[in-house]
Amino acid sequence: MSDETERPSSSIGLEVFETAPVAVVVARGPEHRIAYTNALYRETFGDRPLGRPLRDAFPDLAQTGYWDIFDRVLATGRPEKVSTGPIELSYPGTTEKTTRYFNFSVSRAALGEGERGVLAVLVEVSEQVEAAQNIRVLAEQRRRALLRYGSLVNAGSQMVWVTGPMGGMSEPSPGWQRVTGQTWEQLRGDGWIDAVHPDDRAAIITAWGRAMAEVPATFTHVYRLRLAGGGYRHFAIYATPVRDGDNVIEWVGSSADIEQQWQADRREELLARAAAATADTRKLEEMLDALSHVIVPDVADACRVYLLPQGLDRPPGSPLSAERVVTRTREGLPDLPEHRAEHLDPGSPLVRAIEQGHPLHAVFPPGNPPPGLAAPGNAPWLPERANSVVLLPVVVDGTTAALLVSSTSGDRQPLGRPEIALLRDLIDQAHVPLRNALEFQRTRQVALALQRSLLTAPPDVPGLDIAVRYRPSVLGAEVGGDWYDSFVLRDGAVVLTIGDVAGHDLPAAVTMSQMRNMLRGFALDREEPTGEILRRLDMAVQTLYPEGIATCILARVERPASGLRLQYSVAGHPPPLLVDPDGTARFLTGADNPLIGLVPDPAPTSAHEPLPPGSTVLLYTDGLVERREEDLWTGLERLRHAAAAAAGQPLGVLCDELLAGLLPTGGPDDVAMLALRVTDGRVAG
Known part of the structure; x- marks a missing residue:
């Protein structure tokens, strides 16, 4: 065709x-x-x-x-x-x-x-068919992948979950439901947030919302989840967005139980913080306070520390007093004042923990401790709404030096074995510093007791007003060197003396006490010039304490026919200050001599100074005038101007004003002061 x-x-x-x-x-x-x-x-x-x-x-x-x-x-x-x-x-x-x-x-x-x-x-319609086939293949692949992953997760400790593009749970998660006890109806959407610890919800909501907006390649976060059987554990979540081109169609994630790893990491972090906090601390109270900053709020809601000054040789069952030196609570909880002496009943839990030397631990409904834990009459050591408490004795070389009381409150997870172990680790790590602090505290207590036993009240002498002041250093190590003394001789002369032994420890305090007693003996033994008495003291010190160095002022208030006068000798000490009734103030430098213990064959000199009615003589130690950043004469001039300005004040007020105005806050040295005023009926001490 x-x-x-x-x-x-x-x-x-x-x-x-x-x-x-x-x-x-x-x-x-x-x-x-x-x-x-x-x-x-x-x-x-x-x-x-x-x-x-x-x-x-x-x-x-x-x-x-x-x-x-x-x-x-x-x-x-x-x-x-x-x-x-x-x-x-x-x-x-x-x-x-x-x-x-x-x-x-x-x-x-x-x-x-x-x-x-x-x-x-x-x-x-070839393109449409191919696209539909691809979607079916991807859906099947995703379904199988989730089934495989879900099977793997169900055999392990992780939970797998799927959310919509804006974060709400979109598919049931058997792992999540098994761990938290939430049903699918409770979990779906944003219901999963109800299983997160209340203190962690704000953080995860903020972080998850930021992830929805910024869509990072991966999202990680750590929070605590409430378990089906009660309590909370730390979980780490890992999530990644599922994309179709530029669009996020869902998020796939998992949650893994990391409680053990979290505890280990927290332990290392807290131990490092405790070591740093106590590294440069010598006083026991300051060290315990530094540890309380580590404990609260990371381990507990509240921490209180009771210091046991007489716990060294106390018979069991006898009355016990303790000083509450640390109280710390997390923000929002009421606190108790520090530095309060409390009597502890022999049968109280605190005393039982102290006597046994082992921790006592209790968990109970919030605000309802078991009978005997907060016995009537005891100090309110257990915070309101507390749900658990650990009483941990701080034992150093067999001695219970303090009691650490830690507690949690309200809905917070009660303290348990991990927290007790962590508290013990914190104390054990600080064992050497605590032992040194405890030993230092003992030494300081002995030194202070010795020093204060020697700082006697001045004598009552007609026509004279005598005032004394002593201000110990705020530093734990600074104790023992300063002293003052005043007494009346058989001839009626009044002896004034002040000094400072090199060193700031117990040996310095012992040396000070012996020098002070020798000086008393030499002054009472003979009626001789003050320079000669200091010479004999210097020779005795060089014989008995070859390494000893000290400064000293020895003065006698005498009553010759012409009126009162001051005989004095100065051995390396800051000079006496004389303040006339009109407010004129000047230093007495007529008898300056080397330090005691410095010159092999000493020959101290003496000097005399008239004391008219109304005049004031001030003896003091170098802590009142010395500053590291300036020369000594700057501090002396500051003292002279301050004393002249306060010349019209009663003697006790003058001393207090000088201490308040001249001493720096947290001064590193002791300060002793001895003041004498010649009264004329117009000026009273």
């Missing part, structure tokens, strides 16, 4: 399909010979010859059943449709067969002169 006889007449008007956006083919007769194809059809399937049966033009489709559709439509006149029909051909531009997908409809058409045929319209 020629092309002319096979090509349809233009009278059927099929040219209207030429530019249609769908592929169109017209076939005539029962053999379905190709009568017309439009441009898109030829572009898609190639230029198949007109007049040729479709079965011959497309032999690859013989087994597809598509030609049966053409037969039925031609026979019955009822149109048929096929959705996503696959057509496997060698398409134009390809060398191998490929499968493409089409939606097509077939309907009967009148072709003129009583002849009938079929018209097929095809729309390619």
Whole structure:
């Protein structure tokens, strides 16, 4: 058959399909010979010859059943449709067969002169089919991955969960439900937050919200979760966004129990902090206070420390007094004042812990301690709303030096074995500093007791007003060197003496006491010049204490016929200050001599100074005037101006004003002061 006889007449008007956006083919007769194809059809399937049966033009489709559709439509006149029909051909531009997908409809058409045929319209949907297949594959892969991961997680300690793009739980999590006890209805959406510890909720809500907004590659966080059986444990969460192009379609995450690792890390961190806090501390109270800053709020809500000064040789069962030297609570809880002496009943839990030397531990409903734990009459050592307490004796070399009381309150998880072990570790790590502090405290107590026993009240002498002051150093080590003394000799002369032994420890205090007693003996033994008495003291010191060095002023208030006068000798000590009634103040420098113990063959000199009525003599130790950042004469001038300004004050007031005005806060040295005023009836001490 020629092309002319096979090509349809233009009278059927099929040219209207030429530019249609769908592929169109017209076939005539029962053999379905190709009568017309439009441009898109030829572009898609190639230029198949007109007049040729479709079965011959497309032999690859013989087994597809598509030609049966053409037969039925031609026979019955009822149109048929096929959705996503696959057509496997060698398409134009390809060398191998490929499968493409089409939606097509077939309907009967009148072709003129009583002849009938079929018209097929095809729309390619290959991209849509492939996209749908990819989604199905991805969904299946995701489902299988979650099943595999879920099976793995169920066999371990982790929980896997899935949230929507904005963070709400979107699928049940058997692991989460098993660990927390939440049902799916309780967990879904933002219900999971209810299982987070109340103190951790704000942080996770903020961090999770930031992750939703910024969409990092991974998100990690640590919080405490409430367990189904009660209590809380630390969990680490790891989450990552699932993306479809630029869009986040969900988040997949897991939660792992890290309680043991968290406890270990916390222990190391707190021990490091405790070591740093106590490194440069020597006083026992300051060291215990530094430890309380580490304990609260990381380990406990409240920490109180009771110091046991007489616990060294106390018989068991006897009354016990303790000084509460540390009270610390976390923010928002009431506290107790520090430095309060308390009597502890022999049967109280605190005393039991002290006597046994082992911790006492109790857990109870908030605010309802068991009978006997807070016995009536005891000090209120147990905070309100407490739910647990640990009484931990601080034992140093077999001696209970203090009692550490730690507690938690309200809804916080009660103290347990991990916290007791941690508290013990904190105390044990500080054992050497605590032992040194305890030994130093003992030494300081002995030195202070010795020193204060020697700082006696001045004598009561008619016509004279004598005042004494002593201010110990605020530093634990600074004790023992300063002394003063005053007494009346048999001839009626009044002796005034003040001094400072080199050193600030117990040996210095002992040496000071012996020098003070020797000086008393030398002054009482003979009536001789003050310089001669200091010479004998110097020789005795060089014989008995070859390494001893001291400063000293020895003065006698004498009553010759011409009036009162001051005989004095100064051995390396800051000079006496004389304040006249009119406020004129000057230092007495007429008898300056070397330090005691410095010159092998000493020969101290003496000097005399009249003491008119109303005049004031001030003896003092170097702690009143010395400053590390300035020379001595600057401090002396400061004292002279201050004494002149206060000359009209009663003697005791003058001393107090000088101490208050001249001593720096937290002065590093002891200060002793001895003042004498000649009264005339107008000025009282």
